[in-house]
Amino acid sequence: MSIEREVQQQPGVAPDQPITQGGPTLPQERRLVTEIPGPKSREMFARKRSAVPPGIGTTLPVFVTHAGGGVLVDADGNSLIDFGSGIAVTTVGNAAPRVVERVRKQVADFTHTCFMVTPYESYVEVCERLNALTPGDHEKRSFLVNSGAEAVENAVKVARHATGRQAVVVFDHGYHGRTLLTMTLTAKNMPYKHGFGPYAPEVYRMPMAYPFRWPTGPENCAEEAAAQAIDAIDKQIGARNVAAIVIEPIQGEGGFIEPARGFLPALLAYAKANGIVFIADEVQTGFARTGRMFACEDEGVVPDVICTAKGIAGGLPLAAVTGRAELLDAVHVGGLGGTYGGNPLACEAALAVLDTIEADGLVERARQIGSVMLPRLHALAERFDIIGDVRGRGAMIAIELVVPGSKEPDAAITGEIVRRCHAEGLVVLTAGTYGNVLRFLPPLSIPDTLLEEGLSILEKAIASV
Template sequence: MTSHPTGGPDRLPQERRVVTEIPGPRSQALQERRAAAVPPGVGSVLPVYVTDAGGGVIVDVDGNSLIDFGSGIAVTGVGNANPRVAARVRAQAERFTHTCFMVAPYESYVAVCENLNRITPGDHAKRSILVNSGAEAVENAVKIARYATGRQAVVVFEHGYHGRTLLTMTLTAKNMPYKHGFGPYAPEVYRMPLAYPYRWPTGPDNCGPEAAAQVAGEITSRIGASNVAAVVIEPIQGEGGFIEPAPGFLPAIAEFCRANGILFVADEVQTGFARTGDLFACEHEGVVPDLVTTAKGIAGGLPLAAVTGRADIMDKVHGGGLGGTYGGNPLACEAALAVLEEIENEKLTERARRIGETMLPRLRALAARHDVIGDVRGRGAMIAIEIVRDPATKEPAPELTAEIARRCHAAGLLVLTTGTYGNVLRFLPPLVIPEHLLHEGLDILETAFTDHPTP
């Protein structure tokens, strides 16, 4: 048995082990079965079929053990088989798996909501509802905002991602693969420029105030501030490329919302639960949202999401207007309570900051040696590099990005690509990843850039 950095035992050896090509023959055979049973619209980053996972590794059917820099897209921050999560879910499954909270309620739903009301930003009175996915949380936040304000318009941002339902697909910026061919889209959604420091025309130093002023001006002139129910924004954009808005941008947008009766909705689906080195990413600049949407890291891999908001807003909706059959399933609620215990007891926000302190200097040193790395950015355990053909023009290099990811995969390191232009490598290691695997993963990444092909 080995130990992860938070002290709990891991069942699996915390080591990289590549014994076949990746994917191996058994994974390839399963991929053939999948092709006959699952439509190609459901993709996979790396078609290795998993038999076990925990700590910082994923083990496949061929016996390969891969270093995990993906965490199931920021879901398994406390690990894929966290002992606290497993124990609470096991015990709950032996009692009952479902009653529907709207039919016969149970304490764990209430306890999760109490915890969310306590830990989300702001000391005002709050209420929470539990749903199944991040997209469902965002959609409910918009419903609540429209009901509470009596307004219809919703403002979102370039490069944003909010889900795959009709409404959240509309809120999402990127066409392929999320929107292409799925229209028409929902009405009354307006997209604004984001303070994207690396690509702002006048440079990163001017980015925050200029972008905020542009957004305020466009909302006022194009939509009319009095028509806007909500501004929905990710404090650090996820699928758009791990873009961290320039300093001052989020506080300025939040202040504009307050001055105009607009609800500020922080989409913390990917950034929440210690991922960025704060419990929630909007805390970094002291932003207190009216509504917060959460999912992914909330329940250790079980389907759960939430909307938490000011009590005076949440209480406006009529009885029966919110809910769903599976929302706040008791297994998922127990998992969430275990995750919150793990984060608090094992100081995982501090661990996320240490991961960032390890990764960022090494990635910046790598960028100094390879001019195709145009930008290194992120906070905590939510880090990315943007890859370009030419640092002068900043032309995206998606093919090279895919090749670097392929080399990492072949060497036993699971990494994810992202970004509007498909040219960002993102790193989301579990918060419980052992230090030696973190360094070994970075070693593999450095090797993948050596003698890289011409973009």
């Protein structure tokens, strides 16, 4: 059944006002002309089922034809508010003008040579800029790969090679990828690990400083969690056997868990004292998403190695490993690399993303988005006791949903709220070990009017359940 909905006039933004970022000129408005998904998307989804295995899941089965600013336009002409950014990928906006311009020029020059065969300048420039931008004033090296998982896996390779040790320490609720090693590093069984074992050896999991769920309360979380993790490393592994500690400064798939303040610095101090490589997985948190260029800067944490991807190239596949020169230089020639790593189109896109973040003040824009979203979400938490926790920084924010009067996760009500948001044209994502977290990752190009409208849709959905 087809339905029609009127979109209310947004204060200060005409419905047909074009955006300054995005490929085609897209009005920054929510507009629903069919049910969600509409008939054309349903037809395409039927094609997907017959061509693509079901293991490739779909959050919202609308097929997108255009995107930009804060909207996604589907095959049926519906314009949806985007609170997902392709899982933190299109941070600077979809089809951002500088990205489009540089990629168009590069694709006409050449699309590939393989940097390991005949190099090109854009790869080197991306590495130079990462070396300068990432935390710390020590000498650094960077190399480029294709995905966040590949970056994390290579970071572990570097740490093992440089230290001559094998053990890797990770944390509860962490997510690091879907390859054999990074799947092993990941904490959550379903859907990431179930049935895919055996897993890689010499990986050890420690407690995470999860303030909302820490048994003795958030005020004790950092000190007790760090003490427990360090004690377990000493007793169960031995510090001299640990090559690397790998941690997300804010956990992504685990539910946007902000470690209690003091936890990351305590782990870093322990790593430094014991010759352990400290690896920050900033795949989801990097490139202005949290209101800083990198999330670890919030507590002045300077990792030995930092892994980046997602928001690095405006939607093109690219990832990077950046670290202390003495660590990366220790690897023998040919020990790092890959055929597509640092593809010239993706490198040009990355340079455009970095230019856009600087020129458009997107680090500050992320903070502004947080200042709009967090007060409204805290107000909702005061009204609705299904919201157990509100957390996050910048434009990386989440709410955790629970059974009222408890901290028992409520995945069912989370799923129902998501369905109601989707039906009203708001793209939201779930996360969390227990499937009970709504995470919000709006593009930094989203206008405040859409941000406010999306929050109103969310409020209506929560009230309705």
